[in-house]
Amino acid sequence: MARNAEKAMTTLARWRASQLDDWKKKTLRRPYLASECKNLRWCEKWRRQVIGEIAKKVTQIQNAGLGEFRIRDLNDEINKLLREKGHWEAQIKELGGPDYARTGPKMLDHEGREVPGNRGYKYFGAAKELPGVKELFEQEPPPPTKKTRGELMREIDADYYGYRDDDDGILIPREQEIERKVIAAEIEEWKGKKDTTGAKPDEEEDIYYAQVEENSDEEMTSYPTEGTGELSRFIAHVPVPSQQDIEAAILKRKKQELIDKYASDSMMAD
Secondary structure, three states, X not given: OOOHHHHHOOHHHHHHHHHHHHHHHHHHOOOOOHHHOOOHXXXXXXXXXXXXXXXXXXXXXXXXXXXXXXXXXXXXXXXXXXXXHHHHHXXXXXXXXXXXXXXXXXHHHHOOEEOOOOOOOEEOHHHHHOOOOHHHHOOOOOOOOOOOHHHHHHOOOOOOOOOOHHXXXXXXXXXXXXXXXXXXXXXXXXXXXXXXXXXXXXXXXXXOOOOHHHOOOOEEEXXXXXXXXXXXXXXXXXXXXXXXXXXXXXXXXXXXXXXHHHHHXXXXXX
């Protein structure tokens, strides 16, 4: 009887071994299309394998020293694996398995940032700091919303009208300080004008004194001051009637009154 070693060297044994190797390679290799796998158990296995590859590549892309081109290639591979994971999840759901799209963890999907306007493509790790990519995430701030009339009226209070501005204890002392400076400047200016005119600063100009030569029609009379007997100067700006003029005016008025009375009596007699 032949030994086992001799049996293994026969042609039939070698052919059988090659067939087993081909079958193992076919079964252990992940199908290109998820729809080709009809076994729920194998679909679960391939999904876990894809998740492992994604985690490995996400760890590698965190290294910014890999270079721009290598980082871009890793980011593309991660996005490709994410799409493939979605296909396997859809196939598992079709075969009657759990719906991982709704109940599964979202950690792997949320590690990257999606560019606005480019739905589905994400950037991971150092890929988010690449030239031309960082600017894509910088969005302009939204325009400020306009407030309604009611919202504006709710913000109006006593402070809006400045009723409590003096309560801080700062405004009033500053106003007093500025007021003192302005008064001192006005006094210095007034003293300077007095110095140019030759008069002493403490002397006020006599606004009631006028020269007689300015108006020849004005008459100047002198009246004794009370208690001293001295004559004080008084300037009359209008003609002053004498005693004779006053008596003549009174006599004329009395004559006119008698004439008017006589005329009225004669008219009553007629």
